[in-house]
Amino acid sequence: MVDSTSRDKLTDEEFRQKLEAHFALYRLNLRSPLITNITVNQWYRADLLLVNEVGLFRRADIEPDGIVEIGCEILQSRHSKMAPLEADPEWKIEIRPAHTWNKRTNTLLNQFDEIPGFQASGRGALEYRLVKAQTKTKALEGSGEGSGAKVTSNLDNAVQSQKPRHYLRFYPTKLDKFPQQNDKNPDPMDIILPLVVGPLYVEDNSNNSNLSRKDTSSSLPSSSPSVNTYAPPELWPDTTEMVYDTYRMFNTKNNVVIHESWDSGIPGKIWDSALVMLDVLKKMAAVKPEYLSSKHIVDLSAGTGLLGLYLASLMTKESDSQVKCGKITITELDEALALIDKNVDLNQYLVPDQPNDISSVTTTIRLATKPLLWGNLEQAAECGKADVILASDVLYESEFFEDLVKTFVDLSTSETRIYIGYKRRGFEAADERRFWALCGEHFDVSFLTADNSQDTDSCLVPFSALATGVQLYRLTVKHTSLI
Numbered sequence: 001m002v003d004s005t006s007r008d009k010l011t012d013e014e015f016r017q018k019l020e021a022h023f024a025l026y027r028l029n030l031r032s033p034l035i036t037n038i039t040v041n042q043w044y045r046a047d048l049l050l051v052n053e054v055g056l057f058r059r060a061d062i063e064p065d066g067i068v069e070i071g072c073e074i075l076q077s078r079h080s081k082m083a084p085l086e087a088d089p090e091w092k093i094e095i096r097p098a099h100t101w102n103k104r105t106n107t108l109l110n111q112f113d114e115i116p117g118f119q120a121s122g123r124g125a126l127e128y129r130l131v132k133a134q135t136k137t138k139a140l141e142g143s144g145e146g147s148g149a150k151v152t153s154n155l156d157n158a159v160q161s162q163k164p165r166h167y168l169r170f171y172p173t174k175l176d177k178f179p180q181q182n183d184k185n186p187d188p189m190d191i192i193l194p195l196v197v198g199p200l201y202v203e204d205n206s207n208n209s210n211l212s213r214k215d216t217s218s219s220l221p222s223s224s225p226s227v228n229t230y231a232p233p234e235l236w237p238d239t240t241e242m243v244y245d246t247y248r249m250f251n252t253k254n255n256v257v258i259h260e261s262w263d264s265g266i267p268g269k270i271w272d273s274a275l276v277m278l279d280v281l282k283k284m285a286a287v288k289p290e291y292l293s294s295k296h297i298v299d300l301s302a303g304t305g306l307l308g309l310y311l312a313s314l315m316t317k318e319s320d321s322q323v324k325c326g327k328i329t330i331t332e333l334d335e336a337l338a339l340i341d342k343n344v345d346l347n348q349y350l351v352p353d354q355p356n357d358i359s360s361v362t363t364t365i366r367l368a369t370k371p372l373l374w375g376n377l378e379q380a381a382e383c384g385k386a387d388v389i390l391a392s393d394v395l396y397e398s399e400f401f402e403d404l405v406k407t408f409v410d411l412s413t414s415e416t417r418i419y420i421g422y423k424r425r426g427f428e429a430a431d432e433r434r435f436w437a438l439c440g441e442h443f444d445v446s447f448l449t450a451d452n453s454q455d456t457d458s459c460l461v462p463f464s465a466l467a468t469g470v471q472l473y474r475l476t477v478k479h480t481s482l483i
């Protein structure tokens with residue numbers, strides 16, 4: 001992501017400093033896969049990583065004695081696709097610190113780490129087990145922590161009779177001395193993006209078991225008698241089914257799930273800028289719903305499709321927002337569309353036009369995914385003119401500046417508003433000036449800040465913009481322009 005030409009001009013130390021700038025948001029990621037079939041009352045191990053948007057961890061944020069404790073809840077999907085995820089009143093998850101793993105000898109020690117989560121390291125672990133919830137009411141009260149998950153009636157009849165697919169959601173519960181320079185965030189929990197993993201399937205042998213919970217914590221799975229269930233995956237037999245699919249979940253009235261594919265490179269994950277733009281969207285829906293209502297909104301070069309899908313969730317009839325149904329076009333390079341299509345599919349309940357939609361959700365959102373290479377007029381014409389363009393983190397190759405601005409022009413009418421999330425990484429000031437000057441040939445360019453009461457959009461600037469260093473710009477078509 002750091003422009004290669006400017007990289008060449010930097011010393012290693014300068015390069016490191018640039019990479020570390022605005023290291024504000026972390027993601028929880030999996031370090032090892034999880035067991036797919038979980039037996040009730042057995043302890044299992046989850047190995048986790050803390051990484052920023054480019055997969056790095058800054059040790060100074062947690063060393064020498066920082067702590068991030070992690071909690072876990074179980075969610076279920078009862079839809080033929082995936083979203084929305086719901087609490088499952090039948091089950092709850094208990095956690096404890098993981099058995100200490102001796103990296104040098106690759107052995108599991110008969111002692112526990114101090115906390116479930118991360119201690120003075122960007123690598124952490126915990127153990128979890130599934131237990132029956134005591135009462136339905138209690139389970140509902142306790143199981144939705146942090147997720148906003150709920151039991152909905154939007155049940156897909158086709159899957160009611162199938163074994164429910166379960167998902168584990170890992171989230172931060174306590175931060176201490178993390179990050180060390182924590183002066184910018186109002187809620188420290190907001191600096192770590194939770195993780196959803198699945199699907200997992202529950203094997204409930206609890207009725208047949210004579211073992212107490214205490215006993216089962218050290219019992220062995222029947223399929224692999226030589227392995228403790230809480231052992232790391234490297235000790236499980238090769239034939240053990242494991243799951244490595246990870247998602248992020250974003251709450252709306254229901255929720256939106258986004259699959260990330262970190263191995264797919266730049267388009268495969270949600271960048272900080274998209275998380276900030278998501279906050280902008282939330283604010284827009286709350287205070288300027290007219291910007292979005294019944295409009296055609298383009299999520300340009302969307303990566304995972306998060307913004308477009310979140311917007312769709314705001315437009316559903318079930319949403320609390322004032323945003324009325326409109327048209328959403330999610331664009332990407334041809335080769336990056338598969339992930340977006342997958343994410344649209346996972347959230348199919350939002351989009352009634354797709355086959356097998358849920359009959360109780362009646363909306364008229366029109367959502368399309370389209371290939372759009374910047375500068376390609378035919379592809380832009382296929383997308384149609386936009387009322388609003390969301391462009392998150394699209395400035396990172398200066399050779400594409402002209403093409404990108406051409407696409408802004410191609411998609412615009414005289415009324416179009418373009419919102420750009422831009423995170424400074426490697427550009428020289430002259431590169432940036434060149435880009436804004438190119439935009440300035442057609443658009444009025446406004447840098448949005450929260451404290452500029454002269455600008456009606458200053459209310460859209462979220463705190464996360466400051467915390468992450470993501471800058472927000474708005475382009476509106478110049479009156480003198482021929483667009």
Ligand SMILES: C[S@@+](CC[C@H](N)C(=O)[O-])C[C@H]1O[C@@H](n2cnc3c(N)ncnc32)[C@H](O)[C@@H]1O
Pocket residue numbers: 266267268269270271272273274300301302303304332333336372373374391392393394400
């Ligand atoms: C840093 S990612 C941002 C993705 C997403 N908007 C986000 O913020 O999470 C930049 C995206 O621009 C897309 N992209 C790069 N060059 C492009 C081009 N010439 N035309 C269209 N899209 C391009 C990439 O595929 C990538 O998904």
